Amino acid sequence: MDEITRQYRDALRLLFILARAGDEPTGNLPVTEAVRVVWSEKKLQKMDFWVRNPDHFAYALLEAHSEDGTYGYFSIAASIGDSEEPEIRRDAMLKYLYGAYEPLDTALAPLVSFGLARMVRDKESRQRMYFLLPAGLAVADKIAKELPEARWYEDRTTLIGAFCKGKSGDELARWQYRNPSYSGAKHLEPIGSIAEEVRRRIDELAAQGA
Numbered sequence: 639m640d641e642i643t644r645q646y647r648d649a650l651r652l653l654f655i656l657a658r659a660g661d662e663p664t665g666n667l668p669v670t671e672a673v674r675v676v677w678s679e680k681k682l683q684k685m686d687f688w689v690r691n692p693d694h695f696a697y698a699l700l701e702a703h704s705e706d707g708t709y710g711y712f713s714i715a716a717s718i719g720d721s722e723e724p725e726i727r728r729d730a731m732l733k734y735l736y737g738a739y740e741p742l743d744t745a746l747a748p749l750v751s752f753g754l755a756r757m758v759r760d761k762e763s764r765q766r767m768y769f770l771l772p773a774g775l776a777v778a779d780k781i782a783k784e785l786p787e788a789r790w791y792e793d794r795t796t797l798i799g800a801f802c803k804g805k806s807g808d809e810l811a812r813w814q815y816r817n818p819s820y821s822g823a824k825h826l827e828p829i830g831s832i833a834e835e836v837r838r839r840i841d842e843l844a845a846q847g848a
Contacts, residue, residue: 680807
């Protein structure tokens, strides 16, 4: 994949994360026209990891199912495990110190350049906040409606947004660290696939009547 194609794909993924998994803006914000916000880079990185690694998202869903089986998480995880998503959608990320990480600047640049999104640092905490602008939401809606290949991103980021709602970046990091392959990955090495582990667990739970 050439760099231009990759940048387009990465920008598309971030656009849908902001549009479908971002929060409704509240309070006195530095970007008054924003229609969605992700409050920290850490949270955006964690959601991005789950979009890029469906098997790890399925694992989190199974963990959530083990705590409360009323949300339908098992059926969603099973649909991921029964598909080729963990292989064809996988886009590995490196372990960097305390979790999956990849610089977002290159992927975010087209969104900023075209007036679709903005990144602002909080003056006190220096934490990065990511804002989707009205034009960005309109573009996401248009792409989802007109491009069949974008509908997977639409559906997946909506699911991830629902799962992550009300959770901080630190909380999402703890969810991801529940898997030994994730927690045991070494600094600057790719976080490995857990697709077969997830499928075995799905089969076991299905046999138990999950």
